[in-house]
Amino acid sequence: MARIKGSIGSQTKASILEKTLPLIARFGYAAVSMRMIADAVGVNAGALYNHFPSKQHILVLLMSEHMDGLLAAWADVDTQSMTPVERLESFVRFHISYNITRADDVFISFMELRSLEPEGHKRIEQKRSAYEDVVRKIIREGQETGQFNVEDAHVAAMSVLGSLIGVNTWYRAKGRLSKEKIEDYYVAILLRSVGYDAKGKTDV
Amino acid sequence: MARIKGSIGSQTKASILEKTLPLIARFGYAAVSMRMIADAVGVNAGALYNHFPSKQHILVLLMSEHMDGLLAAWADVDTQSMTPVERLESFVRFHISYNITRADDVFISFMELRSLEPEGHKRIEQKRSAYEDVVRKIIREGQETGQFNVEDAHVAAMSVLGSLIGVNTWYRAKGRLSKEKIEDYYVAILLRSVGYDAKGKTDV
DNA sequence: CAATTAAATGAACGTTCGTTCTTTTAATAA
């Protein structure tokens, strides 16, 4: 056989990305072969090279599209008129919501940095850093307004992000807690962690 | 050539573990070949099989020894007469200290769970769970004494652990902050996060 | 000191890897 009836390049390319994502999340980049990907797509291994010049390009595209999507989605949240407290709450809810529905992307964007060759690594690392900046900036603003009280904004930001990233490792859709409850709890925990004192205000 | 002058089995076995650890931490289990390990040890690939029946056995031993060491080291800390607050502070300092000096072990014990075959996976997962129990228990005790105030002990424990595990991803020995400062900051951040109110007491 | 065991070499095993190439067929453009 040769070209398959009804096959369209852009669709196959999208399918390659879609099918590769869960494979890499489960087995890791190095452990996923082009033949495994081809099987998942329903195509011969050689055909993958009609759409990507190499295996590495698939990984880079997966990761950069995820990071771009994450940053763009946060940019879409209107936090202009918010106080730092409200902004951190928005961020916590945003991060949990966004990442819970894209667990595989988050996982590989965190885990497979080391599988990237130098150029790709640099590109992705910059996007990650931009995301960390979001939290650092919110915490710094909260320090300025006096709503937050932390020893070191950078350390506090990394603590917040570490805590949030960890959610992906244990969250299960059918678990004891709903997504909403988890968001509520994390908002409370993380606001406390940056020294916000909610006493006398409505509890979360 | 054949057996090398002065070569002792137990030393070679230890060397295999020691040299394999940073390789897997950097490249991932699947991306590290037996020949790479053999080169690092200074031995032929076939000789590795005098000491380990398979590549998988090396990974399992690395991970289980790390988890055993971690649990044993915590068990050595005498927290019997401590309050939950003191105990959580001890745990935070212990975790950061222990893990900063064993960054590669921590990294692979977290990252390479998926590279484990079923039996090994089960064994390691149990040890991980035992470590999580430590934090859950401290937080529950703090709830009982009223020192802590959290919405959900399990979520709070996972948040604390996520936050701590994240330290390994950004800590650099020559960075801006000393290990001691980082410990101090995390103690403060994480005690706040579990609702401990240090007001009126000596600040950390 | 002789026999045995431990620890290494280096070649080889079959398999799988990422990738390339030729060929075939479907879709599209002229």
Place this chain on the structure above:
DNA sequence: TTATTAAAAGAACGAACGTTCATTTAATTG
């Protein structure tokens, strides 16, 4: 409708993979 291009198959490439094996030599045991 014919020519061209896009998208697939499938065989093949050399390289690398985990592992095995016969062999050699050092250390240990009787």
